[in-house]
Amino acid sequence: MLSRDDVFNELGIGPVWRLRETPASPISALDSRPSAPTFTWDTLAEAVARCTACKLSATRTQGVLGVGDRNADWLIIGEAPGADEDRLGEPFVGQAGKLLDAMLASIGLTRGDNVYITNVLKSRPPGNRNPAPDEVAACRPYLLAQIELIQPKLILALGRFAAQSLLDTDEAIGRLRGRVHQFQGVPLVVTYHPAYLLRTLPDKARAWEDLCLARRTYASLTSES
C-alpha cells in the first residue's frame, strides 16, 4: 500500500507542504503557510482519492473532496461524509443536505454558485461515529489546501465538531455562535449542523440568526472592497 508521502511524491507535492502537514493548531498552520498553493485542484483531488493517511481509508467507499464553485466567496464546512455522501462522492446529499440547500436559499445562495461545500474529514467514519483527533490531523492538509485554492471571503462552520476543530477549542457551540471568528484570516461564522436541526426544530430560529449574521458579515466585506 502506498503511504501518503509516496502519493505526494508521485504528485510532485514538495517538502514545504509536508512541513505543515501536522500543525499543532490552526494558527501554526497559518504561520507556516507558503505564499502560493502547493496543490493544484487536480493533485488535490488525486491525493484525496488515493489517501491512506488514516484508518478511514480502509472502510470508506471513496474520498469526498467537496463540491461547488472553486472561486466561491462562501466556504461551507461540515463534519464528515455520511453514508449517502460516501456512496455518491458529494458532500451533503442526504436529508441534511436538503436542509442545507434550503438554509443557503434563505440567504439567496445556491449550491455551486459562489458557494463551495466540503467537510473537515474527507472520508466517512464508520457508523457515522465522531471523527477521531488523528483522523482530523491526517485530513487537515487537504482542508488547508482547499482554503488556499479557493480564497473564500467567509467560512460557515456547520455544527459543533467543525466549529471546535477549526477554532481549536472545546467551547460549546451555543457560545461559539453569534459572533464572527477568524480562521486563517478569513471571517468564520458558526451555526448548527443541519442534521441536528432536523432533530431539534426550536434551534432553527437560532440558525436563521446565524445565517443573517453571516450574510451581514459578507455584505460588509464586499461593500468595503
Ligand code: URA
Ligand atoms: N454531514 C456532514 O457533516 N457532511 C456531509 O457531507 C453530510 C452530512
